Amino acid sequence: MRIREKGLVLCIVGLLLFVLPLILNSYPISHVYAAENSTSANLKEKLSALQKEIASKAAQLKQEVNKNLQNKAYVGMVTLKSEASLTLATDSGAKIVSINQDSEFSSNNKKISKYSLKILQAEDFIAALGDVDENGVLTAKKVILWPTPSPEVKTHLWGQVISIADELVTLTTKEGKNVTIAVSSTDLEKDGQAVSLSQLSKNNFVIVTGVMGKNEILTADFVYIYSQPAFLKPKKIATPSAESATKSAKPTTPSTKKKSP
16 A cells, blocks of 8 residues: 555656646746737837827828818909910919819809800909919819909109108198008108108108098008208188288379369
8 A cells, every 4th residue: 555655656746847847948938928929019009009190190281281272262364364274463473273164153243144264355353263283273163253443543642741650641732731641561762762661751742652542541652752852832822801901002093184274
């Protein structure tokens, strides 16, 4: 019995001696594999997050570009016309408008009820609405005919400055009328040289050209400052008392009748 127990114990000890090294050897290897798998998973997560961030920023940039290029308008006078494009003279220079089969035409001009590319002609004043590409060409979704704006009538004044307040100048004309001048974006000249607004002072005599607004303020586009003093001669207006005084001061002529002998 004891011999059997000893044999069983020896078998268990031998089994332990055989299995234990295998367990000890296999543990570090599995641990390394787990660490490598964990690092790989983290790297994949970071790459995936980076790709998503780049895609999001690219989509946002594309949206901003599309927003900047859509729903634009060019307003101006037609200078050239072809079957596929128009050239407009606008305040910011020449603009190209592309016309296609989807471009719609309408009229805000009472004289022309129906408008189309066929009757569109040079010197028409239009507004073209659509999308602008990277070259500045507008693909028209709609073209609207507007009444041709009337040219602004220029006014010319000569007078003496009586006050300056910021960008408003008041001068007295030779007719004795006070006129307010707006000089915010005005070319000033003195003795043939361009000068700044600071060179303009009270009592200067000037020649002004510009457009008179509805508020009776003249928006000047040019002011010439006299370097030599000038003199305004006020218009003389005779009062009733002055007229009567003038009549009473007239000398009487002696009588030319001869006395009879």
